[in-house]
Amino acid sequence: AQSVTQPDIHITVSEGASLELRCNYSYGATPYLFWYVQSPGQGLQLLLKYFSGDTLVQGIKGFEAEFKRSQSSFNLRKPSVHWSDAAEYFCAVGNDYKLSFGAGTTVTVRA
Amino acid sequence: GAVVSQHPSRVICKSGTSVKIECRSLDFQATTMFWYRQFPKQSLMLMATSNEGSKATYEQGVEKDKFLINHASLTLSTLTVTSAHPEDSSFYICSARGGPTEAFFGQGTRLTVV
Numbered sequence: 001a002q003s004v005t006q007p008d009i010h011i012t013v014s015e016g017a018s019l020e021l022r023c024n025y026s027y028g029a030t031p032y033l034f035w036y037v038q039s040p041g042q043g044l045q046l047l048l049k050y051f052s053g054d055t056l057v058q059g060i061k062g063f064e065a066e067f068k069r070s071q072s073s074f075n076l077r078k079p080s081v082h083w084s085d086a087a088e089y090f091c092a093v094g095n096d097y098k099l100s101f102g103a104g105t106t107v108t109v110r111a
Numbered sequence: 112g113a114v115v116s117q118h119p120s121r122v123i124c125k126s127g128t129s130v131k132i133e134c135r136s137l138d139f140q141a142t143t144m145f146w147y148r149q150f151p152k153q154s155l156m157l158m159a160t161s162n163e164g165s166k167a168t169y170e171q172g173v174e175k176d177k178f179l180i181n182h183a184s185l186t187l188s189t190l191t192v193t194s195a196h197p198e199d200s201s202f203y204i205c206s207a208r209g210g211p212t213e214a215f216f217g218q219g220t221r222l223t224v225v
Contacts, residue, residue: 099214
């Protein structure tokens with residue numbers, strides 16, 4: 001069975017500071033991993049995805065994520081957050097786009 | 112990128128009535144679409160996989176007679192919540208497989224049953 005754990009329910013970060021969101025997964029085979037962002041009342045926007053190859057993945061809006069097989073992790077990072085990065089972030093795992101999502105991490109950005 | 116459009120974005124209906132939600136891929140064909148449900152401040156739960164021209168595949172615990180899915184064309188899947196009750200109030204989101212490496216999500220539909 002596949003599952004995703006996002007240990008941090010809520011993170012508050014100052015504008016301009018770095019951000020790291022944790023994601024751990026359980027999957028029986030080589031995982032396809034995704035990070036999505038959701039603004040209030042909106043759908044999901046794909047930030048980045050990992051299928052294979054380079055374990056450091058670059059995404060949109062200055063985000064990157066690193067796949068670490070030994071730790072079953074796929075943590076999301078951004079060097080300097082902007083106020084517009086305040087949102088809900090979901091890590092997901094799956095194949096054929098049948099995805100299992102983590103519970104999400106709410107990011108609050110303070111001025 | 113490709114666009115998936117959901118309609119309506121918000122709907123309020125009376126208990127006992129049925130509500131239809133549409134999911135359209137606007138600029139690509141999608142043989143497979145997925146329907147998710149999201150409770151407030153919770154994650155998305157996959158409800159069913161919608162396949163064009165065939166019956167939908169429902170996840171365990173999802174009532175197929177309650178949540179009717181139709182995927183009659185390569186650009187449209189519909190989810191009908193039948194005999195809606197307040198506990199069906201939720202945020203419903205569809206996604207469409209747009210190719211070998213991409214899936215696109217709709218903007219979601221907020222259903223409130225009163």
